[in-house]
Amino acid sequence: MSATPSSARPLLAIPRRIGLVVIALADQLGGAGMLLGQVLVRLRPRRIDRYELFRNLHRMGVRSLPIIAATAAFTGGIMVIQAAPFVEKYNAKNFVGWAATFTTFRELGPLLIALIFNGRVGANNTAELGTMKVTDQVDALRALAIDPVGYLVVPRVIAMVVMMVALCVIGDAVALGGAVLTADLLLDVDPRIFLSSALERLDTWDFLVGLIKSLLFGLMIALMSCYYGLATRGGAPGVGRAVNASVVASAAGVFVADYLSTFVLE
Amino acid sequence: MRSGLTRSIAALFEDAHQLGSLFGRTLYYLLHGKREKGSVARMMFEVGNKSLLFMCVTMGFIGAIIAFQTGLQAKKLVPDFSMIGATYLKLLVRDLAASLGALPLATRVGAGIAAELGSMVVTEQVDALRMCAADPVDYLVVPRFVASVVMGTVVLIIGGFVAYLAGMAVAQMVFDVNPHTFTNLSMVTTGDLTLGLFKCITYGGAIAIVSSQRGLATFGGSEGVGHATTEAVVGSCFAIIVLNLIISTLGYFFVPAL
Numbered sequence: 001m002s003a004t005p006s007s008a009r010p011l012l013a014i015p016r017r018i019g020l021v022v023i024a025l026a027d028q029l030g031g032a033g034m035l036l037g038q039v040l041v042r043l044r045p046r047r048i049d050r051y052e053l054f055r056n057l058h059r060m061g062v063r064s065l066p067i068i069a070a071t072a073a074f075t076g077g078i079m080v081i082q083a084a085p086f087v088e089k090y091n092a093k094n095f096v097g098w099a100a101t102f103t104t105f106r107e108l109g110p111l112l113i114a115l116i117f118n119g120r121v122g123a124n125n126t127a128e129l130g131t132m133k134v135t136d137q138v139d140a141l142r143a144l145a146i147d148p149v150g151y152l153v154v155p156r157v158i159a160m161v162v163m164m165v166a167l168c169v170i171g172d173a174v175a176l177g178g179a180v181l182t183a184d185l186l187l188d189v190d191p192r193i194f195l196s197s198a199l200e201r202l203d204t205w206d207f208l209v210g211l212i213k214s215l216l217f218g219l220m221i222a223l224m225s226c227y228y229g230l231a232t233r234g235g236a237p238g239v240g241r242a243v244n245a246s247v248v249a250s251a252a253g254v255f256v257a258d259y260l261s262t263f264v265l266e
Numbered sequence: 267m268r269s270g271l272t273r274s275i276a277a278l279f280e281d282a283h284q285l286g287s288l289f290g291r292t293l294y295y296l297l298h299g300k301r302e303k304g305s306v307a308r309m310m311f312e313v314g315n316k317s318l319l320f321m322c323v324t325m326g327f328i329g330a331i332i333a334f335q336t337g338l339q340a341k342k343l344v345p346d347f348s349m350i351g352a353t354y355l356k357l358l359v360r361d362l363a364a365s366l367g368a369l370p371l372a373t374r375v376g377a378g379i380a381a382e383l384g385s386m387v388v389t390e391q392v393d394a395l396r397m398c399a400a401d402p403v404d405y406l407v408v409p410r411f412v413a414s415v416v417m418g419t420v421v422l423i424i425g426g427f428v429a430y431l432a433g434m435a436v437a438q439m440v441f442d443v444n445p446h447t448f449t450n451l452s453m454v455t456t457g458d459l460t461l462g463l464f465k466c467i468t469y470g471g472a473i474a475i476v477s478s479q480r481g482l483a484t485f486g487g488s489e490g491v492g493h494a495t496t497e498a499v500v501g502s503c504f505a506i507i508v509l510n511l512i513i514s515t516l517g518y519f520f521v522p523a524l
Contacts (some may be wrong), residue, residue: 050473052446066274067500067504070504071503071504071507074507074508074510074511075507077511078361078365078507078510078511078514080519081511081514081515082357082360082361082514083519085518095343099339102339103335103339104334107331107332107335112369112507115325115369115370115373116500116504117372118499119373119377119496119499119500119503120496120499120500123377123492123496124492124493124496125491126492127489127491127492127495127496128489128492130492131488134488164451172504185470186515186518191497201342205449226274227341235488236385236388236487236488236491237385237488238379239488239489239491239492240382240384240385240491240492240495241381243377243381243491243492243495243496244377244378244381244495246319247373247374247377247495247499248374248377251324251369251370251373251374252320252323252324252370253329255323255324255327255370256327258327258331259327259331262331262334262335263334266338
């Protein structure tokens with residue numbers, strides 16, 4: 001892009017910008033898709049560095065537990081508060097358990113956990129891979145005949161997908177606790193009534209939809225953050241830019257995946 | 267030896283103190299500071315115009331999802347969809363447009379602020395400012411705070427509008443609700459609008475303060491900048507969720523919904 005004809009022809013400036021955006025988008029989506037292919041190829045026969053995998057599982061999952069649990073507890077509380085006016089108006093105390101947990105399990109729980117996970121784990125991951133890239137550590141791996149995708153990317157992708165699902169299960173439980181507590185304190189709904197209403201009207205599918213969604217979100221965050229990390233260029237400022245771009249792209253990816261899966265998993 | 271729990275509680279109080287102190291200084295300089303000309307406008311462009319497209323896309327998807335879920339839930343309780351538009355609008359105005367929109371906004375704006383301030387800290391530009399007797403809070407934080415409060419509110423309102431349109435499209439396509447029936451403002455009260463606006467303003471301020479604090483506390487080179495960015499995004503999102511619970515509880519008592 002050495003020549004910039006847009007200044008000479010102002011009429012072409014807008015289509016040119018749109019074209020550049022589309023090309024950049026196609027570039028990033030294609031890059032992330034190819035990374036997915038490379039990861040899948042390395043799963044069979046299994047070539048995963050076990051130490052890296054366990055290190056990442058611990059770092060990404062176990063260390064994110066406090067913030068995820070706190071988020072989930074607040075989410076449960078917020079859902080009850082949002083349902084509260086309707087409960088009071090229609091005196092539907094035996095519906096509040098279902099109303100709060102239905103949305104939390106199916107939609108808000110996985111979504112909010114994914115956004116926090118994206119900020120904590122995804123951004124961190126891009127920063128780490130990006131720093132390795134700009135300090136030539138990735139090339140060093142290659143020079144030692146160690147495959148960077150197998151050594152760096154595959155354990156991270158597996159760890160993020162597994163831990164996202166695990167955190168979603170724990171988050172659902174904590175959110176239920178937060179919702180029960182809020183309903184008891186704010187609306188005087190007995191915890192037993194709350195739980196029986198939730199258990200009666202929810203089926204396993206509502207819970208599973210949340211888990212499938214969090215699996216997709218985990219995969220999305222993992223691919224985006226690894227792709228942007230390995231595509232980092234331009235020294236230390238480049239790492240900052242890569243982290244920024246990765247967080248935004250993952251968030252957008254999570255919303256798109258959420259939209260598609262909501263309609264498919266009715 | 268102190269246990270991990272004591273240490274993390276101590277860290278929590280430390281964070282709260284730091285944030286409160288930064289907020290106080292920002293308010294002080296907001297009234298007494300001597301700002302660089304044009305910096306607020308530049309930041310507004312950064313925060314507002316540049317995140318508008320991203321916010322419109324995400325809010326469009328969020329709006330479609332919420333409308334779908336609301337419809338699904340309503341179908342199990344009441345057979346008719348005549349009030350779905352009104353209920354949806356009320357939910358959107360009262361809470362969801364601000365609270366759900368603030369999370370992608372925090373991701374976009376918070377990461378940007380922390381990365382920018384963090385790089386300035388590790389390249390010692392902030393120390394250079396201090397050497398020139400210019401307080402970094404006055405020169406760096408105040409413009410970002412003002413821009414985030416004003417443009418954050420604007421972007422969230424536009425996002426809420428996009429979410430409403432997306433919800434209307436979903437209601438028409440999936441549940442066969444006529445757009446005329448869907449456009450029903452009867453359930454939205456002045457209280458709802460006030461509550462929603464208050465949330466937008468609070469979230470905008472929280473994003474700026476949390477991310478600036480994280481950015482200014484950066485240490486340790488380019489890795490430190492990445493770390494600060496991470497903490498800024500997580501911290502802002504968490505602050506939004508906590509503030510949402512507090513404001514919604516207050517709203518439940520003081521701004522009755524029905």
